[in-house]
Amino acid sequence: MKYIRKFSSPESFEDWKRRHPGADWHEFSLPHNAPVKDDLADSLRREQGRICCYCEKRLSRRRSHIEHIKPRSVFPDSTLKYSNLAASCNGGPTRQNACCGHKKGAWYSPRFVSPYDRSCEHRFLVTAAGEIAPRNPKDISAAETIRRLGLNTPDLCAMRRTVYDVLIELKSTLPPERFQEHIEQSLLPDGNGLFEPFWSTIEYVGTMLTLDGLEIPDELPAPRKTKKRKRRW
Numbered sequence: 473m474k475y476i477r478k479f480s481s482p483e484s485f486e487d488w489k490r491r492h493p494g495a496d497w498h499e500f501s502l503p504h505n506a507p508v509k510d511d512l513a514d515s516l517r518r519e520q521g522r523i524c525c526y527c528e529k530r531l532s533r534r535r536s537h538i539e540h541i542k543p544r545s546v547f548p549d550s551t552l553k554y555s556n557l558a559a560s561c562n563g564g565p566t567r568q569n570a571c572c573g574h575k576k577g578a579w580y581s582p583r584f585v586s587p588y589d590r591s592c593e594h595r596f597l598v599t600a601a602g603e604i605a606p607r608n609p610k611d612i613s614a615a616e617t618i619r620r621l622g623l624n625t626p627d628l629c630a631m632r633r634t635v636y637d638v639l640i641e642l643k644s645t646l647p648p649e650r651f652q653e654h655i656e657q658s659l660l661p662d663g664n665g666l667f668e669p670f671w672s673t674i675e676y677v678g679t680m681l682t683l684d685g686l687e688i689p690d691e692l693p694a695p696r697k698t699k700k701r702k703r704r705w
């Protein structure tokens with residue numbers, strides 16, 4: 473998960489709030505406020521380099537929504553605070569691939585590892601199968617966050633696996649310095665401020681491969697195996 477460095481709130485949004493003291497999300501979402509809401513959503517997407525705040529998939533205007541990190545049903549006072557808002561993808565089209573803001577819904581726990589938590593970039597690893605897992609096996613907060621956000625859907629794992637495979641291929645063809653340069657470059661925003669989708673996968677796998685020198689490692693943690701339950705008859 474990539475840590476989000478916040479921009480300042482758009483002036484149009486702050487101005488709307490000044491003119492509508494005590495307003496709630498429902499009022500803000502009325503159709504005649506669409507230009508202000510569009511401004512807000514665009515600012516959130518830009519500050520994230522147009523990748524989803526949770527899964528890091530590329531965000532489009534049509535397939536994303538404004539996410540409340542602390543849900544508005546539980547934290548009504550934070551509903552219109554810019555510091556509580558982020559841009560999330562809408563997840564996959566099937567229930568099996570539901571993830572991110574829509575999957576999380578109104579869930580919140582003090583254990584939630586959010587993209588506004590500075591430690592979030594060091595709490596997760598990516599397996600060769602494209603799964604996300606806690607970097608520390610005892611980190612139950614990271615494990616619960618993965619589960620609640622649905623970060624290991626088949627679609628997301630397949631996309632991360634593609635990133636992983638490309639990096640393995642590059643590692644086998646480029647000289648070590650060129651490979652390292654490629655990783656460093658890939659982690660920076662491009663000329664339009666866009667981050668690479670699955671930034672954390674590039675960062676984690678790229679670092680692992682760089683640290684391991686010329687070897688193409690098979691020592692990335694293996695995919696987790698689910699324990700078979702004993703039948704009770």
Ligand SMILES: [Zn+2]
Binds near residue numbers: 526527528529572573
């Ligand atoms: Zn997402």
